[in-house]
Amino acid sequence: MYHMQTGHAVGFWRKYVFSTDHKVIGLQYMITGLFMAILGGFLAYAFRMQLAYPNEAVPLFGQVGPDVYNAMVTMHGTIMLFWVAQPILVSGFGNYLVPLQLGAEDMCFPRLNMLSYWTFLVSTVLLVASFFVPGGAMGGGWTGYPPLNARMDYTGVDWGGTLWILALALEFAAALMSGINVLSTTLNMRTKGMTLFRMPLFVWMQNAANLIFMFSVGPLIAGALMLLADRTLQTGFFIPAQGGDPLLWQHLFWFFGHPEVYVLLLPALGILTEVIPTFARKPIFGYRMIVYSVVAAGVLSFIVWAHHQFVSGINPQLAVAFSLTTIMISVPFAVIIFSFLATLWRASIEYKVAMLFALGMLAEFLIGGVTGIHLASTSTDIYLHDTYFVVAHFHYTMFPVTFFGMFAGIYYWFPKMFGRKMNEGLGWIHFLVTFVAFNVIFIPLFAFGLAGHQRRIYDPSLWENLVPYQHLHVIATAATIVLLLGQIPFVFNFFWSMKKGRKAERNPWKSNTLEWDTPSPPGHGNFEAAPVVYRWPYEYSAPDREEDYRPQWLAPEAKP
């Protein structure tokens, strides 16, 4: 059944553009996501300039009015979550690595996989096009709350909002197709000896993320259809005067929206479960405990959504129940974080750039985690809800996950993807600038939120209670510019190393998982011969072996 790596010649178009190879599709997802990150970052630059220097023309952009401001923050959120984090962390890394780590030659359904990417690309084109239609891009918030977004008159956004809904629907369809592949490949295509509990945790995390996505996205799709009908056919699903209810949308949206946080978090934690043991030269601590924690978190993630709605007008007694579930979801994540900390205990750490970003993600994500408690607590959330405290909180969760997680993954798997190593010196610069600048942006915003700065206002200088703290906006904006400039070494390093980096052998980091048993980069079909798996993937520094790693594919030595 197993196809050997085939060297048959395929043309450029079949190989790199209309490809069914999971590795090419994974890279297509990642590179599209990286381009969208540039757009999302540019939007952040422009609206942060407006916040720091209200109503002055922004260099490279121009004047930012309130309508443009609303469109920019809406699109920044939409792009960063659904066109950067999701395609890179879930579909990108998932596609590239899951078949390799399982010892499979490709995904279960390669053509479906190609359809997934091309559907995603169409959604990307639609979303970018929405900037250029009359009325501008969607400006009603990335959460799309009605009635604001159920009637065009309320925002003045015309086609932009409709395209936004259509683009999201296509993006979700693409993610579903990609997710079906991950799940069925995991269940059906594992190589000999690869039992479920010998799978790398990255594969567990990818599967959990895709399952959570599949279970949660249905209600949102139903909601999106209703919103589309309200916008275009004048129905009243969310319009009280026609018998509808605006809160219905919030329930449908957050029933998806909160689990989505874990859809993005788990693949990033999955990257950490590979990077940290490799560079700590130590087994991951508590493999099964992590798996069960992920399952527990996945289940709990479906009963926490209403913590986004404590002050929305829901029954206050219901809010108490959701507060309890929300506060409890910290426990499985505490187990996972503590397991990482235990993995570092008595380790032998190599300070490679991939490891720096992995450790950076841990350090930063902790801040995101602990500040969540003030928001999970119903009473303190009354004050903090819809302030900059929330903005800072979710950036402290989503930024480390998306960017630190992604960079850890890119620096780690780059040699596998392109056969060459990235430059470590440039990587250190990239890491240090990113780490420092990120904190300088968002720590002031926690303070600003506590001072009562409400979200999504385009000109803080109109607010007497905020004017004394205006310098916080200036600091955050300056740091945003530094953060963005700090990505230049990465972009240069990425493209330069692809051509000129030091050649990488098969297993440059001396890791244990199966992708390191293939040539760098692996050809079509991945493995030269079907690998056989003999052990779990984290056998580092075993006391009975001189080498400090023992790959999964290495046959046990005969006992004398």
Place this chain on the structure above:
Amino acid sequence: MLQWLPENIASYGAQYDAVFANIYYIVGAWFLAAELFLFFCIFAFGRRKGRKAGYLPGHSWKAMSWVLIPAVVILGFDLAIDHQQVPMWRAIKEKQPPADQTVTVKGKQFVWDITHPGADGKLGTEDDKQTMNQLYVPVDKVIHLNLEAEDVIHSFFIPNLRFKQDVVPGRSIKGWFKAVKTGQYKISCAELCGVGHGNMGGWIHVLSEQDYQKWLRGEEITTSRLDKDSL
């Protein structure tokens, strides 16, 4: 961090800010402990020649207890936090003390329409006083609010009172507060409500009983430093 909170003029202010501080110190301690441990490991366990990493896969219950026991302790702190904060929530959102006065606040793009009872103390009578963006209340009185919206969702936010409630078209949501200090404090809209969201706000004027009576009679209030319709 906590000193960034604006002055608290709500009757439940001290308790409310105490809940804030309590959570802050609990999670702050855990945060510091975790970060210190992380940075200790990063600096103490760097690669050195001749030293091999420990082999600690954490498969046994005994080993896992190093992680599970702290996690259970965290669960305990979580429950303790909720146990302390829920009564505060109930006091604000569920159990309303009897009203001394009721005011209707209606949000619409992009103003707050506010209806005060007149001298008769009742809403829906001829002497009701209508204002735009300006809420006048007597100090030390329990004020009930009927919170409504005309078009889209807004959120009525008074930072100094730690008061926030979304207003939703089609619903009338009850809220209450008692301000214990006179003065003018900011009102804002905390929910994105359209192009004018950044301009939607107002002031709450907490007046002494004499000033409040003066205002009801339409006389000049010398203690108020603000124009009637300023944002």
